[in-house]
Amino acid sequence: MMYERRDIPEIADEYVLGLIGASEAAEIEAEMERDAELRAAVAASRERFLPLDTTVEPAAANEALWRKIEVNLPPQAGTPSSIQFPPVNDNQTNGWRVAALSAIAASVMLAVGLVFSLTRTAEPLVIAVLVNEAGEVQAVVEDFGNENARIRLLADIEVPTDKTMQVWTLPSREMGPISLGLIDGVHSARLEGPALPSPRDSQLYEITLEQAGGSPTGRPTGPILAKGLAQRPR
Amino acid sequence: MLVDVRVNDLDKALAACAKGDRMALRSIYDREAGRLIALAERIVQRRELAEEVVQEAFIRIWTHAHQYSPDRGSAHGWIYAIVRNRALNLLRDGKREYTVEDVEALRESEQVDEIMATWQKLDRNSRLYECLAALDETKRRGILMAYVGGYSHGEIAGRLRIPLGTAKSWIRRALSALRGCMA
Numbered sequence: 001m002m003y004e005r006r007d008i009p010e011i012a013d014e015y016v017l018g019l020i021g022a023s024e025a026a027e028i029e030a031e032m033e034r035d036a037e038l039r040a041a042v043a044a045s046r047e048r049f050l051p052l053d054t055t056v057e058p059a060a061a062n063e064a065l066w067r068k069i070e071v072n073l074p075p076q077a078g079t080p081s082s083i084q085f086p087p088v089n090d091n092q093t094n095g096w097r098v099a100a101l102s103a104i105a106a107s108v109m110l111a112v113g114l115v116f117s118l119t120r121t122a123e124p125l126v127i128a129v130l131v132n133e134a135g136e137v138q139a140v141v142e143d144f145g146n147e148n149a150r151i152r153l154l155a156d157i158e159v160p161t162d163k164t165m166q167v168w169t170l171p172s173r174e175m176g177p178i179s180l181g182l183i184d185g186v187h188s189a190r191l192e193g194p195a196l197p198s199p200r201d202s203q204l205y206e207i208t209l210e211q212a213g214g215s216p217t218g219r220p221t222g223p224i225l226a227k228g229l230a231q232r233p234r
Numbered sequence: 235m236l237v238d239v240r241v242n243d244l245d246k247a248l249a250a251c252a253k254g255d256r257m258a259l260r261s262i263y264d265r266e267a268g269r270l271i272a273l274a275e276r277i278v279q280r281r282e283l284a285e286e287v288v289q290e291a292f293i294r295i296w297t298h299a300h301q302y303s304p305d306r307g308s309a310h311g312w313i314y315a316i317v318r319n320r321a322l323n324l325l326r327d328g329k330r331e332y333t334v335e336d337v338e339a340l341r342e343s344e345q346v347d348e349i350m351a352t353w354q355k356l357d358r359n360s361r362l363y364e365c366l367a368a369l370d371e372t373k374r375r376g377i378l379m380a381y382v383g384g385y386s387h388g389e390i391a392g393r394l395r396i397p398l399g400t401a402k403s404w405i406r407r408a409l410s411a412l413r414g415c416m417a
Contacts, residue, residue: 013409016315017380018322019387025319036305043307046315048416049381051362053314055355058268059275065285066263069292076254076296 005037012041016049124150125198127233128205130226138226139207141167141180143199149180151207152188157225164212168220170204171197182214183207203230244309251299259296262313267292270317276348277321277384287324291317322384346393349382350375365415373408376401 003011014020015028032039124142132138138157143149151167159165165183170176180193206227208220215221243261250258267288274291275284294316302312353374356363366374372394379385379393391401 009413010406010409013413014406017377017409018318018384019380019405022323022326039305043305043311046307046311048362048412050308050311050314051356051360052352052378052382053273053318054269054310055352055357056269056272056276059271059281059284061263061267061271065267065271065289066260068289069259069263070256072289072293073256073259073296074293076252076300 008035008038008041009045012038012045016042016045124233126201126203126230128203128228128230130205130207130228132226133224141169141205141228141230143169143203143205143230145198147193147195149191149193150188151180151183151191153183157207159209162212163209163222164214165207165225166210166214166220166222167191168206168208169193169196169199171199177204177206177220179214179218180205182210199230201230201232204228205230244313245302245304248295248299248302248309248312251296252302259292262295263292266313270314273314274317274321276345276352276382277318278324279345283324284321287320288317291320294320318384325384345383346379349378352382353378361416365412368415369408369411372396373404373411376405377408377412380405 011028015025018025020028028038028042032042123144125145126143128141128143129137130139130141132155136155138153138155140152140154141149142152149167149169157165167180167183168177169180171178175196178194178196181189181191183189204227206220207225208215209222209225210220211222244265247258247262251262270288270291271281271284274287275281278284278287295313298316302309306312307315353363353366356366366377369377376390376394379390380387385393387402387405388398390405391398394401396404
């Protein structure tokens with residue numbers, strides 16, 4: 001977008017008042033990222049007119065509206081709910097955001113997970129419900145924290161004969177993803193992983209599709225079949 | 235200094251949102267949602283649409299919180315601008331489910347009065363109040379119709395019964411006068 005420097009205050013005002021069209025507004029927004037003077041002019045214009053908004057008689061805000069907002073919040077980049085793996089694993093796609101959004105479905109399944117965990121004698125420290133990219137529940141991991149974890153497959157996952165499913169967890173960003181073991185065939189399995197820090201809330205668990213015998217690098221290399229965050233049984 | 239403290243709180247809340255703290259977004263909602271719904275409703279003219287605007291705006295506040303920095307103005311202004319922009323976009327998309335007659339009738343009667351009342355509600359000692367007062371009636375009306383009601387140049391020209399080009403140049407001059415007055 002071309003403009004004279006001297007026109008910046010005027011452009012900023014017209015943008016703030018909403019007097020320009022949608023496409024031009026988008027151009028100005030893009031330009032604001034580059035042009036500090038334009039950014040400052042828009043900021044100054046907003047501050048000039050802001051009292052017209054802050055003196056408005058408030059409407060009654062309700063809890064239902066908040067709930068609609070809350071269920072639609074995507075996870076923030078850099079928070080435990082959207083941990084990115086190191087670059088060795090370049091199978092991250094935006095679709096996982098969608099998967100993460102299906103937390104509701106996951107929590108329903110978590111309840112199922114809790115029910116079966118309660119009927120067992122040993123108590124898992126955490127349970128993670130793993131969902132695929134479409135948000136469908138695929139498996140539940142129970143981590144007992146004593147180098148033992150159990151994975152229960154809750155869907156039929158197709159595994160080519162020369163491939164295997166490998167279960168991973170991310171105890172911390174520094175440690176990176178650690179293998180808990182392979183799932184032979186498509187059965188539920190008891191996993192005996194390495195000694196790890198005690199599993200915590202929101203720890204990431206995932207299943208990737210790896211070559212038979214497991215990932216050659218010791219890090220996930222194949223596509224993610226399902227993943228989810230741990231929760232402590234309450 | 236109450237105002238400064240509150241502005242700082244919003245700053246902190248945005249920083250916490252960027253880190254994934256939902257309670258911080260909730261605190262912004264608790265404090266500002268009522269006013270934000272009302273300001274969106276002034277533009278889109280219907281409560282359900284205003285709530286839709288605020289819902290989308292809060293999700294945008296959440297996803298863009300990391301972009302906020304003081305060189306974009308106050309956190310207060312930044313949040314309000316997101317709501318204003320969503321409301322204006324809704325108008326531009328023509329999503330209002332009114333018939334043309336409804337819009338005309340509503341805009342003619344209540345909305346213009348409401349818009350002019352906005353100026354009257356400003357603190358009488360504020361620069362904005364004084365500087366708007368210094369404009370002549372028609373120019374003041376034009377500015378308020380644009381900012382408060384989200385009117386386009388064309389709508390303003392129609393309401394003020396002046397040619398489009400005249401409306402544009404009046405508003406430009408009025409904005410320039412306001413900048414000079416408030417500097």
